[in-house]
Amino acid sequence: MSVQLEQITxxxxxxxxxxxxxxxxxxxxxxFTALVGPSGAGKTSxxxxxAGLDPHNSGHVLIDGTRMDGVGAAARNIGFVFQHYxxxxxxxxxxxxxxxxxxxPRGSRPRRDAIARRVEDxxxxxxxxxxxxxxxxxxxxxxxxxxxxxxxxxxxxxxLLLDEPFGAxxxxxxxxxxxxxxxxxxxxxxxxxxVTHDRQExxxxxxxxxxxxxxxxxxxxxxxALEDTPADxxxxxxxxxxxxxxxxxxxxxFTPDLPDVLPVAAPxxxxxxxxxxxxxxxxxxxxxxxATATLRQARGPLGLYTIHLGTQTLQVETLIxxxxxxxxxxxxxxxxxxxxxxxxxxxxxxxxxSGESVHA
Numbered sequence: 001m002s003v004q005l006e007q008i009t010x011x012x013x014x015x016x017x018x019x020x021x022x023x024x025x026x027x028x029x030x031x032f033t034a035l036v037g038p039s040g041a042g043k044t045s046x047x048x049x050x051a052g053l054d055p056h057n058s059g060h061v062l063i064d065g066t067r068m069d070g071v072g073a074a075a076r077n078i079g080f081v082f083q084h085y086x087x088x089x090x091x092x093x094x095x096x097x098x099x100x101x102x103x104x105p106r107g108s109r110p111r112r113d114a115i116a117r118r119v120e121d122x123x124x125x126x127x128x129x130x131x132x133x134x135x136x137x138x139x140x141x142x143x144x145x146x147x148x149x150x151x152x153x154x155x156x157x158x159x160l161l162l163d164e165p166f167g168a169x170x171x172x173x174x175x176x177x178x179x180x181x182x183x184x185x186x187x188x189x190x191x192x193x194x195v196t197h198d199r200q201e202x203x204x205x206x207x208x209x210x211x212x213x214x215x216x217x218x219x220x221x222x223x224x225a226l227e228d229t230p231a232d233x234x235x236x237x238x239x240x241x242x243x244x245x246x247x248x249x250x251x252x253x254f255t256p257d258l259p260d261v262l263p264v265a266a267p268x269x270x271x272x273x274x275x276x277x278x279x280x281x282x283x284x285x286x287x288x289x290x291a292t293a294t295l296r297q298a299r300g301p302l303g304l305y306t307i308h309l310g311t312q313t314l315q316v317e318t319l320i321x322x323x324x325x326x327x328x329x330x331x332x333x334x335x336x337x338x339x340x341x342x343x344x345x346x347x348x349x350x351x352x353x354s355g356e357s358v359h360a
Contacts, residue, residue, distance in 0.1 A: 003027040008059035021215035034202035037212035079157035094132035260289035264348040268341040277337030289331030
């Protein structure tokens, strides 16, 4: 099932400020989408609006092209998994999983043997075979989260919404369950939308990452697209490590305030500006400055350097140039960065020093 959001806005009932502010998004049938962003960005609120758990003040929610505005959560055929499991402590694992089927109206309620078969199938799918008779307190955190997912899937939803489902799990279990969740998504042909703060988690799981900030969708695309072509400084900083360099633009040339950082061509108006560059994209240029770069640790072609720029020191992990440990009398080439100048956000290009190219 596809999910389409058209200019969704939800206002805080207390102060009238937008919790979700004009969000539009198209989620393809069978895709895996991750909503990411800092706390308070509106991710969970948007997820609850899709599920029909929270109202919205304007805009439209469409499931498979049909408007769901005003349609209750129970009628949307959507599964929702919360962060803290919400399992019934007094029920066995099997009873928890079959609960949604057992409380259906008599006319649509499956027979007991059919519910039992469905529960066994889900226990097998969730890698919980033989645990149906246990109780939630007898399970690990990862097992309880899989029971919660099985209970959600028991009623056969075609859209699965996950709100920080791994937040209570330790890092090792989180990594293990990511791969398993992606397999379940593909086996069942679900349309899955995940809320997470973890950009690595989003990149590993999702076909499309949707970055939110202050209730708005800042950028949506593949994980690689957000990292390679960020729409603004916030996106670039959120999706990966950055080094920030203040400076000034004059005559379409940005000159950093720090010494021994090579100027770059910048197609923006004159004035103060900030350049953002990924550490991995910084290049050491021996012979073009007075900086000293000391290699602290090597990992294959990458090196962790301490770089002394006048009175400033940077820690940068970047490519190791030939015969460069340490590198004395060098400069930093930051021409792979992007420049923020007021509302402008532009790519920059290198300026060959002394008439020679600085490109490797």
